[in-house]
Structure formats: C-alpha cells, structure tokens
Amino acid sequence: MNIKKHIPNTITLLNLLCGCIALIFAVYGNFVVASLFVFLGIFFDFFDGLVARKLNVQSPLGIQLDSLADLVTSGVVPGIVMFKLISLTVDAPSFENYTNEWNSVFHWQGFKLSALPLIGLLIPLASAYRLAKFNLDEEQQTFFKGLPVPANTLLILSFPLILEYQNSDIMNSIIVNKWFLIAVTLLSCYLLNSKIKLFALKFKDWQFKTNATRYIFLIISLVALIVLQFASIPIIIVLYIIISLLDQKQIKKYKTFN
Template sequence: MNYIPCMITIGNFICGLLAIHSLLYHNIHSAVLFIFTGMFLDFFDGMAARKLNAVSDMGRELDSFADLVTFGVAPAMLAYSVALYTLPSIGILCALTYSICGMLRLSKFNIEQSKLPTFIGMPIPFAGMCLVILSFTYNPILLAIGTCGLSYLMVSKIKFPHFKKHAAENLESGRWN
C-alpha cells in the first residue's frame, strides 16, 4: 500500500510528459486536459500518502519532479505554442524564465518551507493553472506580461494560503460530506 501515493505522483509526471508530447503535435486541447488531470492527481497524492501513512522524503522529491514537468515546463510550452512564439526572443525568454522560477520555487519549498502553514511564493500548481488560463487570451503581450508576473510570484516572499493542505484535512476529517 505504501507505493500507491508514489504511483499517483508518477501519474502526475506522465500527464506532464503527455501534455508536452501533445504540444509537439500541436494538440493544444489534449495538452490542457493532461495538465488539468495532472493537477487532479497532484491534489490526491499527498492525501493518499497521509492516509496510508506513507509520507516519505522520496515521495516529496518525486512530487517536486512531477510538478516541475506538469506545472513548470508544460504550461510554459503551452503559452509559447499558443501565442508567445509571435514574440521570438521575448517569448522564449518568458517561457524559460517561468520554468526556471518554477524550479527555484520547488527547490526552495523542499529545503525551507514544507513544514510551514502557508506558502512563501505562489505554489507552482496554482501558477501553472493561471498560465494555462492566461494562454487562452491569445494576446502575446498580455501573456508575456502575465508569464513574467507569475514567474515573479513563484519566487517572491508573498504568503499564499495552503489550500491543498486545508482541503485534504477537511476531506480526511469528513467535514466535506
């Protein structure tokens, strides 16, 4: 039973890879579907780990790798594929900056913040969802500005509520029936 949370996390990682694969074949809608499916799996892997008493350092690292692919690389590639490509140098720079800031955010979280009651900096799954939604404005300038803003928010010192932890606690305690 201890392997179940890791399998859910690997499912998240596979969703990120399939989103990227979809983008290589210009299938935007499949990419979005895979990113959202990855988000669903990301929500439940930690809850499953706590429920099955299978929380581990390896699970935390796997979760970060999966999140980097599904919410860091795939949304950046989506934004580039949808509109940022029309801004040749700026567009690729924005996409790269977003992915790098996501990587920095995840590393910082694992080292300093995983036990805190709030997030310091925007969590990468939330930033990824914002970037997916922002991509459908189809406005390259607005998307470039939004991508840079999300990049900054991920590495900022701004506090964000820990929605995932509170939601998992409510589900586990039966408060959401």
C-alpha cells in the first residue's frame, strides 16, 4: 500500500473539515471563529497541492476532492456569511430563531425568512460553477481565469472582521448598507466567472526577475495588512486584479515587439 499518495488527499480533507466547522459557526453568527477555520482551510488548500507536487502523487481524484472541499470552505461559508450580513441590514430574523428541537427546524416553526438575504447564496452557486470550469480548463496552470474562490472568500469574510475589530464608523456604515452588500455579491459572482487573467502565486523558482509581479504584490500586501489590518483585504483584492491586468498588458506589449 502506497501511503504517500494518500497524504495530499488527507490534507484536502482537513480543508473540508475546517470548512464544515466554519459553516457551523457562520450559521450561528460567530464570524470571527468561522473566519479562523476558513483561513486554516485555505492554508490546507494551498498546502495539499504543494505536497502533491513535492511527492509527485498528483491524481484526478485529488483534483476533484480539492474542488469539493473548496466549495464548502470557500463557497458555501462566504455565502452564508453574506446571507447573515444582509439579514442584519434588513432586520430579518437569523438562524438563532430556531429552537433546539429537530422537529421545529424541519417545520420552520417560528422562523420568518426575508427573500433579500438569499441573494448572498448566489456566491456558492457562482463558486461551484467557477470550480467546475477550472477542473475542465487545462490552460490555468500558471494563471487563473477569474477570481479564485479563496480570494473571493477572503474578500467576503473581511467585512465582518472589519466590523468587529476596526472600530470605524465610516467603514461600518458602508458595510451594513444592504445595497453595498448586494453590489459586492453580484460583483464577486461576476469576477469569479470572468475571463480576466490573474497571476497565480506559484513559484517555479525564487528569482526576483521571473517572479517580480508576485514579489511586488506580496510586499505591498504585507505592508497594507500591517497598516490597515482587515480593512486592507478589499484593497489587496482590487490591487491583485489591477496588477494582473497591467501584467497582461505588459506581456502583450512584449509579444508585439518580438
């Protein structure tokens, strides 16, 4: 029995486990702990591919398992978080209104649901579609088409963390605006499945010349995180898209002259 080939899949399952735990906390409105487990899941998501390449045990099963885990950790969880955030803005009752009896859950006793927060559930749908396309696209080895689901998840989860830790009335008033949250939801669904080419943080070597875009992005992101904390995450996502577009423009210009 080749135990080595099961190591990456085990790490992927840890990603899924973290996503399931995060989902429980998100349903009950504990966004801080939910975010912690999502960040841990994203770490496992990065780590499983790295281990698979190092051990040379990549497999079609691992690819499918990775996407299934991502759908929960980076698809369903941010969708629930957005659902809960929009619910707060429209004063809709949250899942805490369920009683502890299983029967009341199935029969929706005492539970009223506003339709508007359901817009947040477009995020899992768009994430699932993006992951399915990714699995069938053989071009996305050194770049991504559209925003990767973990990046979109970081964007969504940054909002409750800003509310919790930044203590800024201006930022709070923006985030708890239902139209802002709806706009972010629709924009994120578009970006997930857009044809915009975004660079991947995959290093074939550590030379600055061949990884200048990645190093510059990481340095700027680190400085922004130190200075702005969680408020920097939306800025970093926007910066990621802008740098990618500029990088693609530079590549096209180079090919034109050569």
